[in-house]
Amino acid sequence: MNMAMIAEADTSRFAPLFLETGIPLAVMGMIVVFLALIVLITIISAFPFAMGVLEKVFPESNHHAAKPKQAPKPTPAATDDGTIPGHILAIIAAAVAEAEPGPVRIVRTRQLTTSELAWTLEGRIRHHASHRLQTRNR
């Protein structure tokens, strides 16, 4: 008798799952989410081609292009012989001293390549942080 009551209670507990607002709604919801995003993927995938066609018909005007930011006067990051100038090294040393908890010694620095410069700012920061550093024993 008790077992039958427990089984009945279990059945009633799961009963809402089989109503319209149960599993059918969950499945439908997932389908709608996936469908919307798959349609979005399809459209975005066609963007490069569509932009190419659009560019031929309506060339992108300067008005809608992002205004180029006023670039600061470039300071040479490296001297003619490829070594890093003293003031840049001082900045690197100050940044490392700020970022690292203990005293550190900069073992090696090198100029970033063009492709690395194109990567994100976060990547660059991490890259600098990843230089081999040795912590001095106090």
Added chain:
Amino acid sequence: MNTEFLLSKAGELLKTTAFGSLELGNVIMIVVGLIFIFLAIAKDYEPLLLVPIGFGVVVGNIPAVPGMPLSVYDEGSVMQYLYFGVAKGVYPPLIFLGIGAMTDFSTMLSNPKLILLGAAAQIGVFLTFLGALVLGFSPNEAGAIGIIGGADGPTAIFLSSKLAPDLLGAIAIAAYSYMALVPVIQPPIMTLLTTKAERKIRMKPSRQVSTRERIIFPVIAFLVCTMLAPGAIVLIGMLFFGNLLKECTVTDRLAATARSGMIDIVTILLGFCVGASTSASHFLTPASILIFCLGALAFAVATASGVLFAKFMNLFLTEKINPLIGAAGVSAVPDSARVVQMVGQQNDPQNFLLMHAMAPNVAGVIGSAIAAGVLWSQLVK
């Protein structure tokens, strides 16, 4: 005579103070609020949210003096007017406007297949919805609880204000608490479900996206998403409107306002009012504990779904994707993407996954808003 008079006056005075009706539940909630403030200030856990919420919790648990409308639940109180924006779902769309004005969809546009990871993570929403139904919540309440898995505070508040206003405080606190705990919840699941070799997969840098693409995208994405899920029109509409302001290059002032002053004001009001709605009598209930448990389950399932779906995609892709970025599909912008970067670099310090993870991350925002729209449109009847 004088002593009796003084005692009676002292008794009357006590009644006009909050000490007279202070209960243990209020004290517990005030301590919880202070812990939130401590975590935000001392540990930097989501300070922009936890400070307003924590202080709101303290304010909401100072017992009201009988006859004085003070709390968010008292008719005609000032707090109730401020709470109007939460109860009627006004603040979340405004937050979405600001988020749209901050969000850069370029990484998503440059690698569109990663959008699928944002969809996969929504499995957590719907599985938690089913779990809540089994635990005895009504379909409306279950829908509002399930959306915690979307890891999107404004979406959770918006949906619960529409479907289960009584649970709004618990759901909002659970959603924001777990968002603050993303760096704690996600890494073990990500590590458990991936091999070391998978975690070391490096992905190619994405292509450059033109200004024109970035302008056209919010308009087309809005049309596609809202045609398929009209219930998402409020959140998705504001998200993409904000993004259009940012990308169209001719409304810089509006975009700057949306992503700075406006979103800050709304965040203050939203956080404070949500906190103030957690008075002990409304919040300290068995349902709240269940909601916190289901919220943790929702986050874990959403994270696992994203990672596993990324592994599934790798079965068909020639250029493999790092499955860790699947975890960023849970939205929680940008914390989950940061967690992906962190876990990735623990395995390969030269591997930069942050920008790749931003694609499923922003796709997760869209996915959770669509999921909320579906649940709202189907359950509100």
